[in-house]
Amino acid sequence: MNIKLVKLSYEYKQQLFDMMDEWLAVEQNFSPYMIRRNDYHDFDYYLENLEIKEEKDGRVPDSTFFCLDLDRNIFVGAINIRHYLNDELLYTGGHIGDGIRPSERRKGYATAMIKLGLEECRKLGITKVLMTCDKDNIGSAKSIMNNGGVLENEVVEDGVIEQRYWITL
Structure with missing residues (x-):
């Protein structure tokens, strides 16, 4: 597996469109929320507003x-890292939201x-990472545990059981 994490830029516009078109054709409410928060078709706005630069309206x-597959030059997924936790993220949400496109x-x-x-969390000085997933999302739970999640x-959040895992870096 030959992958790396990249920041979105004009260089990756087509990879984003291909991934998002596929994802949204299959499901509307996927993680990470930040990549579906704005309309990617307005690429300039999307790019400018993809990340939150300072705490505002309860968002950190x-x-x-x-996640770029270097061999195929496609995005296979995305990951959003919250730099610190507020009360809401500590309860549910955690430091990391992630998702892999359906195919x-x-x-x-x-x-x-x-x-x-x-590794990006380490660069931010985060030493203990909280990740959460729905209890019925076995694949996500396995991926978290495979990375040391305990x-x-x-x-229970909105009637859904969420599991809270901690990973010590």
């Missing part, structure tokens, strides 16, 4: 990366992408 600063699931990309994301507990 974050960094968004896209690339069950191939090991999530585990590998999270590993690269944890289940702390389960909470």
Whole structure:
């Protein structure tokens, strides 16, 4: 698996469009939320507003990366890293939101992408990372545990059971 995390730029516009078109044809509410928050068709606005630079309206600063398969030159997923936790993120949401596009699931990309994301967390000085997933999302839970995630507990958010995992870096 030959992947790396990249920041979005004009160089990757087509890769973004291809991934988002596929994803949105299959599901509307996928993670990470930040990549579907704005309309990617207005690329300039999308690019400018992809990341939160300072805390505002309950949202903390974050960094968004896209997982580029270097052999095929496609985006296979995305990861959003919150630089610190507020009360809401501590309860549910955590430091990292991640997702793999539908056609690339069950191939090991999530585990590998999270590993690269944890390196970005280290660069930010985060030493203990919280990741959450819905209890019925077995693949996500496995990817988190494969990266050292230890289940702390389960909470109910909007009628859905969410598992909270901590990863010590």
